[in-house]
Amino acid sequence: MIQKKICLLGAFSVGKTSLIKRYVDSIFEEKYLTTVGVKIDKKLVEIERQKVMMMIWDLAGEDDFCKLQVSYLRGASGYILVGDPTRPHTLDRLFCLHKKAQKNIGNIPAIIALNKHDLCNQWSLSFAHREELEELQQPILNTSAKTGDQVQSLFIDLATQMLSN
Amino acid sequence: MESSAREASIQNQPFVDSNDSSRLGGGAGSTAELQSLRQLLLGADYQELLALKQRCENPNQYSVAIAQVVSEAIAIRAQKDDSIAEALGPTIEGAIDLSIKSNPKALADSLYPVMGPAIRKSIVETISGMLDGFNQAVEQSISPRAIGWRFDAWRSGKTYAEIVFLKTLVYRVEQVFLIHRETGLVLQHLESNDVISNDPDMVSAMLTAIQDFIADSFHTSADDKLSTLQLGDLCVLIEQGPAAVIASVVRGNVRADYRLRLSEVLEHCHQQYGTEFQQYQGDSSVFVKLPDLLRPCLVSVKHEERDDPNQRRKLPWISIVSIVLVVLCLGYWWYQDLQQKNHWQQWVSQLNSIPGVMVVQVEQTASGTLIKGMKDPLAQLPEPFVAVAGAGYEWTHFYATDEALQLQRIKALLPAEEGVALTFGDDSDSNSDGVLSVSGEASVEWLRQFEQAPIAAFGVRTVDFTNLKVQESNQSLVDRYLSDVSAVSIDFEVGDASIKDTQEPKLFYMATRIQQLQQILNSDRQVFKLRITGTTDGRGSDTENRRLGLARADNAARYLIEQGVVLNDFDTHFLLSEQESEAPQIRRIIVEAWVENKQLDGIRARLSESRVLSRNVDGLPTSEQESQL
Incomplete structure (x- = not known):
């Protein structure tokens, strides 16, 4: 068994904690609780007969007043960037966080989750956002913590990337 | 001599020269020149240096030289540090492993003398440990001290375990984490025996996050690291290393020297796995020695140990x-x-x-x-x-056949009789089984009833009367004596009225009985009556026979009187035979005896008195007189 640290990054209220809760505990709660500092969970997965213990660091959402504490990113083997397309500014924050992460911990496996896919009719992604997302050259998954859509794949894909890295 | 031999040996080593020549890149001529130059420069030392060089390069010679000092060298180094043990450890392990695989018997034979004592010692230690454990359990559960602690726990609202800890331990290390500094992943986790630890992976990650959080939040310098977390009597000591962090969860007041121990352990871990820590990619399986390295951090210090180390082996008197x-x-x-x-x-x-x-x-x-x-x-x-x-x-x-109970039943059947004792059976004598012994004095009436009782139904086979005296009543005696008297019959010769000698005993017996009877009779009320009738056979004349019969009766009466019998009231009669018989049994006297009450027979008694010894010749006076009366 090997252990890997991964981080979830994103703006406030994009659903980072909900994604982890859905993945680890298979539950979804409508109630919103903001994460202060960091919250850590773990999940054991098996990728190609290799057991991987993922230590999932759920970092507090970032906004203009509360910056991400990059020290939490140290030692991560991969990270998930979470955005909420119903609120396009969260994608700007996503791009910003990606740059910050790359600057601090280098080029490590990353995956982009466009969350709240159950509300896809409310999504308002501009063309510029789409282009910028593609420029990142990272896998993009449309996830929903509420329905569980693509949540498993999100973590499994990242784990697979980390192992092959 | 010595110098020439050395030269010869040098000449026999052409490779020395050739090496030198190849290194210098000169030809044969220059080699000779160079050698000359060396000899000029070094003089006599040159030869010695050559010899030393040769010794070092020749494996045999070098081995011989090293062999002179190898054990001393090892001893000196062993005194300095443990590096020899560390270096030889794997080799020795490999050698033993190989030896066991190739020939296990050799090692088994060598170990044989130590195996027995070792096993015995181990058993003794185990039993001693069990006794200590039991002692501790008893001490902690039922001793007055434990009861006091339970009271304290109840009073203070703390758990009993906390109180026990506070009272007995100075401090105890509950868990030790070795955390990868970069990733916050746990490299190794150890815990004390009875400690329940929560998910060490998560704790390790959170400890790292907390350190980051504090460092980021309070803008400390890069060198400042979190070293202690304290919550009540629980304390997390954190020792930072270049690649790994050791975190020790301690309950109680930790002593200063413990932190030093943490540092040493962390250093050992880095010595052993420094590179592996740097290149750590999440695979902790390579760190096989970490548990042993970290073990010294798991300690607990008791009050007793601090006060007096000798008390550890005190007599388990409670047990x-x-x-x-x-x-x-x-x-x-x-x-x-x-x-x-x-x-x-x-x-x-x-x-x-x-x-x-x-x-x-x-x-x-x-x-x-x-x-x-x-x-x-x-x-x-x-x-x-x-x-x-x-x-x-x-x-x-149930109905028991015990003789004692049967005797009770028999007694219940019979009327009470004083002076009679009944015994049934005798345990000591098997012959007496079923024998009912009747002893003492019993009346005839009682005896009659006894004979009629169904005693056989109670298991009586024989009745023993040996010791019984039968006590007759006056009436029965009178009856018996009267019948005895009446039964007497005296025989006579033909024509003779005299009492024969042979007949005298009968008369004597009759006299005795009459006397006994008269003693019993109540003389005031009762009177004894006797009638003696003489009979004859049919021969001879009636007159003669009448005289003869009367004479026979009188003779008998006279004999009785001669014997001392006082006869106040008796008759003598004769009876003529109506038959011509000559049978001897009719020549005799017939005796009739009875008792009469005086009151009734007063007159007759007086009449009879006057006729005492009178001779009544008509033969039937009495019946006539009776009819007249």
């Missing part, structure tokens, strides 16, 4: 006292049980010895002991025994 108490209790219980069993056995045998009682079963029930058996209604349970504590009885009635 000994407890065991002795248990043994004593068991012994007492066993003794009581035995006593009780004996008591019941004795009681049952006592019951069984009572005639007509037969105990079949003794049951121990919740309410006490229940005795079941059969009992004859006549059997008597002695009073003190009936009240034996805790005993209940369930009797089925």
